[in-house]
Amino acid sequence: xxxxxxxxxxxxxxxxxxxxxxxxxxxxxxxxxxxxxxxxxxxxxxxxxxxxxxxxxxxxxxxxxxxxxxxxxxxxxxxxxxxxxxxxxxxxxxxxxxxxxxxxxxxxxxxxxxxxxxxxxxxxxxxxxxxxxxxxxxxxxxxxxxxxxxxxxxxxxxxxxxxxxxxxxxxxxxxxxxxxxxxxxxxxxxxxxxxxxxxxxxxxxxxxxxxxxxxxxxxxxxxxxxx
Amino acid sequence: xxxxxxxxxxxxxxxxxxxxxxxxxxxxxxxxxxxxxxxxxxxxxxxxxxxxxxxxxxxxxxxxxxxxxxxxxxxxxxxxxxxxxxxxxxxxxxxxxxxxxxxxxxxxxxxxxxxxxxxxxxxxxxxxxxxxxxxxxxxxxxxxxxxxxxxxxxxxxxxxxxxxxxxxxxxxxxxxxxxxxxxxxxxxxxxxxxxxxxxxxxxxxxxxxxxxxxxxxxxxxxxxxxx
Numbered sequence: 001x002x003x004x005x006x007x008x009x010x011x012x013x014x015x016x017x018x019x020x021x022x023x024x025x026x027x028x029x030x031x032x033x034x035x036x037x038x039x040x041x042x043x044x045x046x047x048x049x050x051x052x053x054x055x056x057x058x059x060x061x062x063x064x065x066x067x068x069x070x071x072x073x074x075x076x077x078x079x080x081x082x083x084x085x086x087x088x089x090x091x092x093x094x095x096x097x098x099x100x101x102x103x104x105x106x107x108x109x110x111x112x113x114x115x116x117x118x119x120x121x122x123x124x125x126x127x128x129x130x131x132x133x134x135x136x137x138x139x140x141x142x143x144x145x146x147x148x149x150x151x152x153x154x155x156x157x158x159x160x161x162x163x164x165x166x167x168x169x170x171x172x173x174x175x176x177x178x179x180x181x182x183x184x185x186x187x188x189x190x191x192x193x194x195x196x197x198x199x200x201x202x203x204x205x206x207x208x209x210x211x212x213x214x215x216x217x218x219x220x221x222x223x224x225x226x227x
Numbered sequence: 228x229x230x231x232x233x234x235x236x237x238x239x240x241x242x243x244x245x246x247x248x249x250x251x252x253x254x255x256x257x258x259x260x261x262x263x264x265x266x267x268x269x270x271x272x273x274x275x276x277x278x279x280x281x282x283x284x285x286x287x288x289x290x291x292x293x294x295x296x297x298x299x300x301x302x303x304x305x306x307x308x309x310x311x312x313x314x315x316x317x318x319x320x321x322x323x324x325x326x327x328x329x330x331x332x333x334x335x336x337x338x339x340x341x342x343x344x345x346x347x348x349x350x351x352x353x354x355x356x357x358x359x360x361x362x363x364x365x366x367x368x369x370x371x372x373x374x375x376x377x378x379x380x381x382x383x384x385x386x387x388x389x390x391x392x393x394x395x396x397x398x399x400x401x402x403x404x405x406x407x408x409x410x411x412x413x414x415x416x417x418x419x420x421x422x423x424x425x426x427x428x429x430x431x432x433x434x435x436x437x438x439x440x441x442x443x444x445x446x447x448x449x450x451x452x453x454x
Contacts, residue, residue, distance in 0.1 A: 065337065068337050068341045098379070133378055149360070152360055
């Protein structure tokens with residue numbers, strides 16, 4: 001079996017990517033990050049996804065991005081914007097974490113090199129998204145070029161797969177449901193609400209809004225609980 | 228003053244790079260890593276260099292690269308090779324840490340974006356070195372291209388400076404001495420020896436050998452203590 005490293009946040013997109021890679025017969029080595037994100041509860045969902053999908057391995061890297069801050073996800077003094085017009089967003093919102101996907105992919109590259117994997121998967125998408133620069137196709141292409149100059153095997157070995165990059169959220173969900181992804185155990189909310197040890201999506205941050213919009217478009221109820 | 232982020236390991240090369248950037252009137256934001264490296268004592272030297280050179284800021288990022296291992300620097304079960312023929316080394320030695328410079332530069336990029344710096348300096352060199360792929364000019368160039376696709380400002384803003392890349396170790400030292408770098412407080416050894424709380428270079432790992440060769444070539448004694 002071919003090995004693949006997959007960036008698994010615990011959210012809807014990365015859960016779908018795992019299902020896609022599994023369908024393509026990859027042996028999956030998942031990588032999650034505790035970067036002291038506001039919603040680091042997502043890591044628990046990544047573990048659930050990894051268990052349920054019986055992934056080969058799941059590593060969690062601890063990297064503290066609060067030392068740089070400058071994002072509502074890594075600085076608790078900044079508030080997560082609510083009820084934004086996500087369909088017509090022109091700016092990059094304050095939930096953007098500087099260089100996050102560059103950092104995540106660089107760890108994925110280290111992981112790939114050590115296990116001898118040629119394929120790295122990321123759930124980036126550039127349609128129903130928050131204009132994050134490091135989700136765009138040109139970023140993915142540039143990282144792939146870098147990867148093939150960065151390691152001990154200097155050829156065109158590494159491929160960065162971003163199978164969701166041109167899909168709408170509705171199309172992603174449709175694809176995932178077709179592959180039996182259990183979206184109840186995927187967490188997307190940036191600003192989760194915890195009541196009596198139960199976790200709910202806020203339903204109003206960009207990430208919840210985009211997710212809910214996707215489910216609405218395909219006429220299916222999101223199985224994730226919201227407050 | 229222009230701001231620059233500098234990767235400061237605490238070694239001879241990065242100390243020299245700091246002096247070069249200072250000479251060029253940059254305000255220096257230094258970044259060091261505790262990646263659980265065998266020689267993480269180097270961080271203490273990075274602090275000394277930062278203090279002595281009165282750098283503007285010095286951050287230390289904690290990232291545990293032992294989760295990937297596969298290097299004599301991040302896996303204590305692997306031994307650091309000694310007394311290698313560093314001048315004729317053809318292979319990549321086991322001290323190579325997979326994707327390390329990709330990871331370091333991605334953190335430097337995050338740092339730069341948050342403080343509004345356009346310039347990142349790295350002490351990579353590809354002459355008297357250990358064949359690490361992520362020290363070569365083509366790697367640096369690829370990272371610069373990536374950087375300019377990765378962040379909220381999509382232009383040719385970021386420049387990755389590697390001012391030592393084509394210098395021999397002797398030339399680097401000569402340059403540093405001309406800029407009054409105090410090499411006594413720079414630590415290069417991969418496998419340091421600690422006796423009575425005093426730290427010594429082993430004198431036989433690749434890093435010590437390259438450093439000692441450089442000092443020998445310019446006919447100056449290395450002020451760092453060796454055992």
